[in-house]
Amino acid sequence: MKLQKTVNIKNKKASFEYFFLDEYTAGMVLTGTEIKSIREAKVSMADAYCIFHRGELFVKNLNISKYDNGTYYNHDPLRERKLLLSRKELRKLEGKLTDKGLTIIPTRLFINDRGLAKLDIALAKGKKLYDKRESIKEKDIKRDQERF
Incomplete structure (x- = not known):
């Protein structure tokens, strides 16, 4: 078991599939074995998305693998996890979700300098x-310009 000093897990598929309009950083409600798995970087964000339930924001399909040394206290890898945002930010997001074709997706999971797991x-x-x-074309042009 090797713990990384910095955990920075990105959802690479998200930038290819979506245009980002607004970005927020949210805290997460986790159990003990979940934070240990995150520190080992055993997280998959490929199919994750966020939903509102009774005025609270939850992330679904965020796969945090089971902790290897966990016993019967281990967590369910795909459980819904509550996200912590201010009321003002929650109201703003919920209001914007009424527009057609908009969704909330996680883009990055990291541990801040205080040791707390945060989700962008x-x-x-x-x-x-x-x-x-068009996005692929722009990336190729940018890469070619950086070479010269």
């Missing part, structure tokens, strides 16, 4: 196929 989430709009091609 983004209000996002899905890209069409031609938008994805």
